[in-house]
Amino acid sequence: GGDEAAGPARTIDLAYEIFVGGVTLGKVDMSARIQGSDYKVVSSLDTAGIVNKFWQSHITASSNGSLGANKIQPGVYDASSSHAGSAKIQQVTVKFDGNGAPQVVADPPYSGANPVADEQKKGALDPTSAVLQVATGLSATAKNPCGTSARVFDGRRRYDVNFTYRNNVDVKLDNGLYAGPALLCEIKYVQVAGYKQKILAEGAKLPQMFAWMVSVPSKTDPSLHYLVPVRLWANTDFGVAAAVVSKVRLDGAPLAADRRAELPKTVR
Numbered sequence: 001g002g003d004e005a006a007g008p009a010r011t012i013d014l015a016y017e018i019f020v021g022g023v024t025l026g027k028v029d030m031s032a033r034i035q036g037s038d039y040k041v042v043s044s045l046d047t048a049g050i051v052n053k054f055w056q057s058h059i060t061a062s063s064n065g066s067l068g069a070n071k072i073q074p075g076v077y078d079a080s081s082s083h084a085g086s087a088k089i090q091q092v093t094v095k096f097d098g099n100g101a102p103q104v105v106a107d108p109p110y111s112g113a114n115p116v117a118d119e120q121k122k123g124a125l126d127p128t129s130a131v132l133q134v135a136t137g138l139s140a141t142a143k144n145p146c147g148t149s150a151r152v153f154d155g156r157r158r159y160d161v162n163f164t165y166r167n168n169v170d171v172k173l174d175n176g177l178y179a180g181p182a183l184l185c186e187i188k189y190v191q192v193a194g195y196k197q198k199i200l201a202e203g204a205k206l207p208q209m210f211a212w213m214v215s216v217p218s219k220t221d222p223s224l225h226y227l228v229p230v231r232l233w234a235n236t237d238f239g240v241a242a243a244v245v246s247k248v249r250l251d252g253a254p255l256a257a258d259r260r261a262e263l264p265k266t267v268r
Contacts, residue, residue, distance in 0.1 A: 008220045008251075010034040012135055014228065015247035021239025024049040026057075028243065032132050039072075040064045041128040056084035063128040065096070072133050073098050077126030079154070092155040094126055104155045116158045116193040124153035130161065137215070137227040139163075146185035146213055147227065157194035163187055170263055171212045171230070177245060178230050180259030182212040187232070209234040219251040226250050 015029040030043040045059040061079035065072065074096040082089045088108060095103045101118035104110075125133060130150040133139055139147040146163040164186040172179040187209040211232040218224040228250070233242040248255040 007036070010218060010220050010224075010251055011249070012132075012226065013247065013249040014135070014245060016232075016243040017246050018241075018243050020236065020241045025051045027246070029247070030128070030131060030135075032135070034067055034136075037066045037068060038064070039067045039129075039132060041132050043128050043131070052084070058082050061126075061128050063126045065129060067132070067136065067138070070138065072125060072129055072136075072138060074126050074129040077128065077155070079127075094153070094155045096126070102153060102155075106155060110156050114194050114196055116153065116156075120158050120193050121153050124151040124158060127152055127154050134163075135226055135228065137225050140225075140227055145183055145215070145227075146211075158192040160190040160192060161187060162190060166210075169212065170260065173230060173244065175244065175246065176257065177248070178214060178255055178257060178259075180214070180256070181263050182214050182230065183227075185211045185213050187211055207234040207236055214255070216250055216255065219253055228255065230255075 010033070012030070012032040014031075015027065017027050018025045026045060026047040026049075028043065028045045030041065032039060032041040040062065041064075042062045043060070045057070047055060047057045059079065059081040061077070063074050063077040065074040065076075067073075076096070077094040078092070080089055080091045090106070090108065092104065092106045097103075101121040102124070130152045133150055134147055137147070139150070141148070144163065144165050146165040149160055149162040152159050152161060166184040166186055169182050169184045170180070171182045189206055189209065209232065211229045214228045214230050216226045216228060218226060228245065228248055229243075230245045230248075231242060233240055235241075
């Protein structure tokens with residue numbers, strides 16, 4: 001690790017505000033650093049506003065591993081979560097070895113009531129590495145520029161996040177952070193294992209989720225591009241649930257606020 005000969009580090013810094021029905025529920029941020037083939041990702045989630053009255057929560061997670069031309073291999077994932085009203089902090093460490101099933105240490109230990117089979121864990125990524133896979137455009141292809149799917153295991157649950165390209169769109173964020181071309185992607189969250197049977201049954205009825213993804217060339221390596229979700233949303237019984245980007249820095253540079261000049265005339 002940390003080989004300086006590997007060229008300049010690539011960095012990704014993203015922050016999002018989460019809303020439901022126009023009410024702020026919290027914020028999420030993520031920072032990643034890629035040096036050569038080594039990566040480290042750190043993320044946190046904090047609830048805010050009215051939700052804190054009944055479910056104040058703080059979650060931090062980090063992972064490291066190696067990133068190849070078309071493969072990401074997590075090493076170790078660490079997460080801790082605390083909730084107001086509960087004295088205990090839930091901590092989990094998942095060690096990935098690339099061959100067998102990941103090893104999990106949870107404190108306090110998970111109940112084991114809804115186990116995930118070793119076979120289901122193989123080839124899975126931790127949640128933060130899965131976000132990095134999306135953001136680095138690693139699984140994006142000409143046919144599916146949104147990326148394909150991420151198999152995720154967080155130490156307790158196994159789920160898939162599937163991406164489907166719908167079309168090219170011209171978007172404008174209300175907060176003024178971005179205007180210009182984007183990809184409209186549909187996202188499907190599929191529960192695989194580690195859930196109660198009732199939740200699995202309800203999971204089939206999850207609302208459709210969508211994202212506007214913006215493709216941005218890397219400043220340090222022109223052959224690479226980042227894929228930044230600038231807005232993610234789903235229609236729910238409580239109104240539109242949305243995560244809207246509030247900060248973007250790629251290799252130290254902010255996102256160009258207005259890229260509408262790049263749009264073909266037909267889209268404008």
